Amino acid sequence: GDVAQLFSIDESLKELAQLADTAGLKVVGSTYQKLASPNPRTYIGSGKVAEIKSAIHALGIETVIFDDELSAGQLRNLEKSFGGDVRVCDRTALILDIFNQRAxxxxxxxxxxxxxxxxxxxxxxxxxxxxxxxxxxxxxxxxxxxxxxxxxxxxxxxxxxxxELESVRVHRKQYRSRRFSVPVPVVSLVGYTNAGKSTLLNHLTGAEVLAEDRLFATLDPTTRRVQMKNGNEFLLTDTVGFIQKLPTMLVAAFRATLEEISESSLLVHVVDISHPLAEQQIEAVDKVLSELDVSSIPKLMVWNKVDKVTDPQHIRLEADKRGDVVCVSALSGDGLDKFCDAVQSKLKDSMVWIEALIP
Ligand code: GDP
Known part of the structure; x- marks a missing residue:
């Protein structure tokens, strides 16, 4: 692709393979080609088409997935070139498939x-x-x-x-406003897919939210009440995970779900700090957030999976340096008290505001 890349080609292809695996496909190999600009007819050049075609025959490949969005013509031409029943699709179609399976x-x-x-x-x-x-x-x-x-x-x-969607949403809004009649602040979890949002929600609330080592285990927002040791409460909402190259169309499709985010008192950005691409994932999430008009909402960052990093001491120092970062292990529960304290202090302003509303 010609867009400024946060992820290297290898990293992006590795993630694509993980997406394919999540969709239930078995990945047998990957390849790429560097071109000044994509071939308008086939995206890749004719030599590469021939190379893939022979791999298709040799390995009995059924599906070829491209990491960038293909035009109608490119899809058609590629399917024609590969022949037979080979299915050609792109990252967007693959993500749509996964979303379809998981809705x-x-x-x-x-x-x-x-x-x-x-x-x-x-x-x-x-x-x-x-x-x-x-x-x-x-x-x-x-x-x-x-x-x-x-x-x-x-x-x-x-x-x-x-x-139909509109009427479903009106329903949900009514439900939500009923929920709001009890003035409890709403905290939304956002983060890259697989960062550990569901695990965090589960650990804090004892809820049984599906947590899997898969991409996009969560599609529907789940909201649970969290009771802190001092008796204060907040509502914690888990949202759909973000991913690099998340098609704008999909961001738009989930905008209503993501509305929950824009109506929350605090955004908690969960990061898998043990992931080698943690920095890039943070950027990818920030990019989607910037499309959602939530810049006025206070943020707190959580570096999760500290149990998995080789040098936790170093990570904690880095977190202190950055400020507004809490290190936790959602799996073991390590740091969750500190997390709740941080949420509490971040919410202080809005809580004071809510108390003022209650006679
Ligand atoms: P989500 O996509 O952000 O909701 O991520 P999940 O909560 O489904 O977690 C993704 C994977 O990471 C699961 O296999 C979890 O068990 C694992 N995981 C989550 N939190 C931690 C943690 O603190 N430490 C470790 N080692 N694994 C974690």
């Missing part, structure tokens, strides 16, 4: 379905131009008309989905 609530399912349709809309050319070719050009123009019909159908479906 647990009606709202999440609707959001994913909508995002999938919006992804398909500009790529709706394949089937019909294919038919046109088969008919030997006799029905020239028929394919084009069919595409228009299909696009119209898809747009109608998108409209229906949007309406």
């Amino acid at each position: 647990a609530t009606h709202e999440a399912s609707l959001q994913v379905a909508l995002a999938q349709m919006e992804y398909q809309l500009p790529r709706l050319t394949k089937m019909w131009t294919h038919l046109e070719r088969q008919a030997g050009g006799q029905v020239k123009g028929m394919g084009e008309k069919q595409i228009e019909v299909d696009k119209r159908i898809l747009r109608t479906q998108i409209g229906v989905l949007r309406k």
Whole structure:
């Protein structure tokens, strides 16, 4: 890709392989090519196409995944070149697949379905131009008309989905405002996928939220009440994990879910500090947050998985140097008291404000 890369090609491909694994695929290999600019027809050059094609035959490969978004034409041309039943897809389609598998609530399912349709809309050319070719050009123009019909159908479906989603959201808002009638501050967990948000939520609340060593185990926001030792309470919300190259379309699809973030009193940014790319992941999360208009909300950073780092002493020193960082192990519970204290002091202002509202 030509965008400024936070992640090296190898790192990004490694993550793509992890995504594929999460989607239930078995990864047999990866390759890349450096070009001045992507080939408009096939994204990669013809030599690379041939190389992949022979690997497909040698290894019986069923799916080829590209780390960048492909155009409709590139998808079509690549599938044609690879031949047979080889499925070609890109990172976005793969993430959409995972989201589809993991959507647990009606709202999440609707959001994913909508995002999938919006992804398909500009790529709706394949089937019909294919038919046109088969008919030997006799029905020239028929394919084009069919595409228009299909696009119209898809747009109608998108409209229906949007309406349904809207009504689901109105419901959730009502539920949320009922929740707000008890003035308890809301703290939102944000972070890169797999950082340990669900584990932290579980440890603090005893809730049984799915925590897995997989990407995007959590799609639906989960909110739990946390009671601190001094009796004070706050609501803790776990949100969908972020990832580099998270398609803007998906950020938009989950905007409503992410609204919870913009309505919270405090953002807790959970970082897997044991990850070699922790710094880049922090940046990727900050980038998505900047798209969400939450700059006015106070933030607290949590460096998680300190039990896993080789030099915890050094990490703690670094955390002190940075300030506004708490080191924890969500797994062992180490540092969680300190975490609650930090949340408490960060919330102080808003709590004072809430107390002022209660006669
Ligand atoms: P999420 O995607 O941010 O919700 O991450 P999860 O809570 O699902 O955690 C991802 C993986 O990291 C799981 O396998 C957890 O068991 C593991 N994990 C979470 N916190 C810690 C921790 O403090 N230490 C260690 N060693 N592993 C952790």
